[in-house]
Amino acid sequence: MLLRIIAVISLIQFLLLMVSGESINIALYRSLLVFLILFSLVYISMFLLNIVQENGKAMTEGSTATEGNKSQNKSGE
Numbered sequence: 001m002l003l004r005i006i007a008v009i010s011l012i013q014f015l016l017l018m019v020s021g022e023s024i025n026i027a028l029y030r031s032l033l034v035f036l037i038l039f040s041l042v043y044i045s046m047f048l049l050n051i052v053q054e055n056g057k058a059m060t061e062g063s064t065a066t067e068g069n070k071s072q073n074k075s076g077e
Contacts, residue, residue, distance in 0.1 A: 002042050010035035 010031045017027035 003039070006035060006038045006042065009038065 013034055014027050014031035017030060018024065022030075
């Protein structure tokens with residue numbers, strides 16, 4: 001879905017550049033550059049969001065394990 005949106009944005013930019021009078025080589029280069037930049041931003045943001053989610057899950061699992069150890073220590077004393 002995101003790939004389609006990025007492709008549509010770059011195609012619209014290509015069309016606008018062609019309508020404005022740019023040469024086809026420059027318009028193609030700029031629209032390809034926009035596509036690559038948007039794709040890399042989306043890919044990097046998804047990668048970082050996955051890292052944050054995994055870190056959050058590990059933090060909650062770690063905090064419950066720590067609480068369990070504290071209760072075991074108190075009952076063991």
